[in-house]
Amino acid sequence: MIGASGPAPAFGGVTVGDGAVIAAGSGRPAVRMQGVTAGYGARIALEAVDLEIGAGSLLAVIGPNGAGKSTLLKVIGGLLEPRSGTVEVLGGPPGAEARRVAYVPQAEAVDWQFPVTVEEVVMMGRIPRIGILRRPAAADHAAVADALATVNMTEASRRQIGALSGGQRRRVFLARAIASDPDVYLLDEPVTGVDATTQEDLMDVLEAEARQGKTVVATTHDLACAAHRFQQAVLINRRIVAAGPANLILDQRLLAETYGGHVLVVPGLPNGSVLLDDAHHHDESGGESHFHEELGR
Numbered sequence: 001m002i003g004a005s006g007p008a009p010a011f012g013g014v015t016v017g018d019g020a021v022i023a024a025g026s027g028r029p030a031v032r033m034q035g036v037t038a039g040y041g042a043r044i045a046l047e048a049v050d051l052e053i054g055a056g057s058l059l060a061v062i063g064p065n066g067a068g069k070s071t072l073l074k075v076i077g078g079l080l081e082p083r084s085g086t087v088e089v090l091g092g093p094p095g096a097e098a099r100r101v102a103y104v105p106q107a108e109a110v111d112w113q114f115p116v117t118v119e120e121v122v123m124m125g126r127i128p129r130i131g132i133l134r135r136p137a138a139a140d141h142a143a144v145a146d147a148l149a150t151v152n153m154t155e156a157s158r159r160q161i162g163a164l165s166g167g168q169r170r171r172v173f174l175a176r177a178i179a180s181d182p183d184v185y186l187l188d189e190p191v192t193g194v195d196a197t198t199q200e201d202l203m204d205v206l207e208a209e210a211r212q213g214k215t216v217v218a219t220t221h222d223l224a225c226a227a228h229r230f231q232q233a234v235l236i237n238r239r240i241v242a243a244g245p246a247n248l249i250l251d252q253r254l255l256a257e258t259y260g261g262h263v264l265v266v267p268g269l270p271n272g273s274v275l276l277d278d279a280h281h282h283d284e285s286g287g288e289s290h291f292h293e294e295l296g297r
């Protein structure tokens with residue numbers, strides 16, 4: 001289990017190889033996956049995934065384009081039915097506790113031209129609690145205001161979502177998740193393509209949520225951010241390559257195994273960590289690479 005606390009497991013907390021399970025922590029896991037295989041049509045995106053994520057974890061999911069990171073979040077969120085294996089979220093099947101799980105899709109998956117204000121987007125996070133036929137109550141408006149303040153977007157509450165920058169949109173989508181008051185956050189690339197200030201601000205918010213016992217699972221391409229700001233990391237490439245404390249997992253050998261070579265050493269990262277030249281050899285979907293942007297920073 002990936003846990004925020006508890007006794008250190010064997011091998012310094014790192015589990016390597018197929019069927020990796022981190023056995024740390026003592027509390028109930030927020031997520032438990034056993035032998036999960038999932039995909040689309042003939043394509044297998046995830047294979048034989050065993051993973052337990054302890055409540056209160058701040059977990060980065062790392063891997064090359066097409067590795068199955070988004071698929072993992074969709075399976076946990078109940079948006080994609082696995083072909084085989086079992087998934088438990090907050091003690092029940094995925095989707096059973098939908099109100100307690102906030103899923104934020106990749107920015108690319110959102111129609112930003114939809115005419116809606118920032119405030120309205122964040123209020124959508126309250127709908128499962130309000131019900132679609134009732135009007136928001138004072139408590140709902142207060143939750144929206146609080147969430148906007150948390151991500152520093154109060155001033156922009158009446159603006160159209162389409163008029164915002166990429167970083168501001170990320171803030172608003174996180175606010176929508178916060179307003180839903182979840183126990184589990186599933187965030188797909190929450191800090192990809194945003195400026196450094198926004199990245200730090202968003203990570204501060206996620207860290208605070210995890211400290212309150214919320215479970216945060218976020219995919220990211222940014223290895224420096226994963227190493228510096230996340231407690232735990234899972235390296236995946238269809239299968240789990242390794243899982244454990246972020247500073248231990250993000251080492252050259254494990255990353256090279258995850259990304260299939262093409263590594264580039266960048267000084268200043270922990271453990272002599274690397275940023276990677278993605279080399280596009282894992283992605284048949286034409287998904288974009290973010291590594292060159294990272295290298296340019």
Ligand code: ADP
Pocket residue numbers: 040041043044045063064065066067068069070071072283284285287
């Ligand atoms: P990642 O988020 O790590 O880039 P994904 O989970 O999005 O990877 O994708 C894993 C694999 O599944 C890739 O090969 C991708 O092309 C494929 N895939 C993802 N979504 C779909 C879909 N809706 N239909 C068909 N194939 C998909």
Ligand code: MG
Pocket residue numbers: 069070071106188219
């Ligand atoms: Mg993805």
